[in-house]
Amino acid sequence: MELKDKSIVVTGASSGIGKAIVELFVKEGANVIAVAHRKERLEALTESLKNEAGQVQVYAGDVS
Numbered sequence: 001m002e003l004k005d006k007s008i009v010v011t012g013a014s015s016g017i018g019k020a021i022v023e024l025f026v027k028e029g030a031n032v033i034a035v036a037h038r039k040e041r042l043e044a045l046t047e048s049l050k051n052e053a054g055q056v057q058v059y060a061g062d063v064s
Helices: 016-027 039-048
Strands: 007-011 031-036 055-060
Touching: 007 016, 016 031, 016 039, 016 055, 031 039, 039 055
Parallel strands: 007 031, 031 055
Antiparallel strands: none
């Protein structure tokens, strides 16, 4: 699957499956908007992915 330059929104992005999806998609070159409750975990995720092919922007909040 070609994800380079695709834009994707992932909710529940600070842990578990959501986090794994963000990591995979950013490594594949996607531009990911990561949404979750825990801002500090989102910031740590951003830091861990700063040298990957894609980009991640984070938003702390609730999508319900």
